[in-house]
Amino acid sequence: MKKSIYVSRPYLPSKIKLNQYIDQIYQRNILTNNGPLVQELTQRLKEKLGVKYLLLVNNGTTSLLLAYHIKNLVNKTIITTPYTFAATSTAIKWLGANVLFADIDNSHWNLSPESVEQKLATGKGDAIVPVNLFGVPCDLDAFEELKSKYNIPLIYDSAHALLSEYKGKNIYQYGDIHSISFHATKLFHCIEGGALIFNQEADYIKAKNLINFGIDELGDIHDAGINGKLSEFHAAMGLCVLDELDELVNERDYLVDYYKQKLGDLLQFQTTPFPCVSQPIYMPVQFATERLLCSVEEALKAQGVFARRYFLPQHYKFLELPELQGLEKCSDIANRVLCLPLFNGMTESQIDEIVTIIKDNI
Numbered sequence: 547m548k549k550s551i552y553v554s555r556p557y558l559p560s561k562i563k564l565n566q567y568i569d570q571i572y573q574r575n576i577l578t579n580n581g582p583l584v585q586e587l588t589q590r591l592k593e594k595l596g597v598k599y600l601l602l603v604n605n606g607t608t609s610l611l612l613a614y615h616i617k618n619l620v621n622k623t624i625i626t627t628p629y630t631f632a633a634t635s636t637a638i639k640w641l642g643a644n645v646l647f648a649d650i651d652n653s654h655w656n657l658s659p660e661s662v663e664q665k666l667a668t669g670k671g672d673a674i675v676p677v678n679l680f681g682v683p684c685d686l687d688a689f690e691e692l693k694s695k696y697n698i699p700l701i702y703d704s705a706h707a708l709l710s711e712y713k714g715k716n717i718y719q720y721g722d723i724h725s726i727s728f729h730a731t732k733l734f735h736c737i738e739g740g741a742l743i744f745n746q747e748a749d750y751i752k753a754k755n756l757i758n759f760g761i762d763e764l765g766d767i768h769d770a771g772i773n774g775k776l777s778e779f780h781a782a783m784g785l786c787v788l789d790e791l792d793e794l795v796n797e798r799d800y801l802v803d804y805y806k807q808k809l810g811d812l813l814q815f816q817t818t819p820f821p822c823v824s825q826p827i828y829m830p831v832q833f834a835t836e837r838l839l840c841s842v843e844e845a846l847k848a849q850g851v852f853a854r855r856y857f858l859p860q861h862y863k864f865l866e867l868p869e870l871q872g873l874e875k876c877s878d879i880a881n882r883v884l885c886l887p888l889f890n891g892m893t894e895s896q897i898d899e900i901v902t903i904i905k906d907n908i
């Protein structure tokens with residue numbers, strides 16, 4: 547039987563190299579608590595991303611919770627996008643804050659600054675959490691203006707956007723905090739892991755204590771923290787993947803271009819009105835109608851190709867229904883976007899096969 551093709555596949559780096567790191571862990575007998583491999587990965591990521599304050603944590607959801615907590619958002623109202631993975635808003639609920647959705651932009655599919663400002667102008671919203679969705683940066687300048695105009699925290703969920711750039715600049719210069727995920731399905735991963743990047747040193751120091759139960763350098767506990775530490779084994783995986791990251795990105799950039807060239811103007815893609823570098827993490831395509839999307843999805847499935855409908859906010863049953871009302875652009879786009887398979891090691895002939903099925907069913 548023909549092998550199935552899934553929407554993504556985790557990347558496994560050189561086992562020989564991983565074993566060398568594991569040998570080091572066995573020799574040192576240090577498994578966690580900011581061990582040498584976590585420190586090495588922190589240092590290398592700081593250099594790679596050109597940032598000053600970076601803290602590794604055990605996953606991207608912990609990093610979101612920490613970012614919201616550090617900005618004192620318990621019981622407050624956080625404006626965010628409905629068009630994202632569930633964690634962006636489940637973490638808001640879990641923290642004990644309120645979700646307030648603003649609508650998205652129908653070309654770049656990210657949170658619309660105009661829609662956010664409409665909420666802020668009526669006095670609603672204590673913080674903004676845009677998501678750099680599918681590795682495409684939001685309109686970062688526009689959010690920076692809102693941040694200063696309304697004097698509120700700006701936290702980016704950059705889970706998809708580790709290496710993205712905006713108008714030739716580093717995305718991490720923008721906002722107060724960026725939360726990143728290093729989950730196995732992301733382009734760069736530590737199996738499970740994540741990071742926080744800060745623009746203010748005070749936030750970094752707070753976070754550093756919070757991931758260790760709130761215990762500070764002197765052993766005092768001023769704030770109730772959590773266990774958010776990354777282990778040495780996870781850091782070892784991260785160090786191995788990091789060595790290959792540039793090649794992984796090049797390969798995926800090539801695959802994305804190949805898809806786009808083969809699909810031509812059959813389907814639409816995420817676009818931005820500003821220059822940016824997007825990280826090739828997913829391969830989302832937009833259909834003319836939801837019906838067409840469903841028939842193509844079924845046809846692909848019949849041939850063992852599993853695309854995925856990222857993301858369907860109407861499935862967020864933990865929210866009150868009114869929270870999802872009045873978000874016309876989001877409802878429209880979310881219902882017409884399908885993520886096609888994209889992973890390192892994917893072949894041109896697999897893409898040819900997928901494109902042929904799409905063409906035959908459109």
Ligand SMILES: *Cc1c(COP(=O)(O)O)cnc(C)c1O
Pocket residue numbers: 605606607608630631633634677703705706726727728729739740
């Ligand atoms: C993956 C992801 C997260 C959560 O990260 P985990 O490491 O899986 O906890 C948060 N936000 C977005 C947009 C994601 O895609």
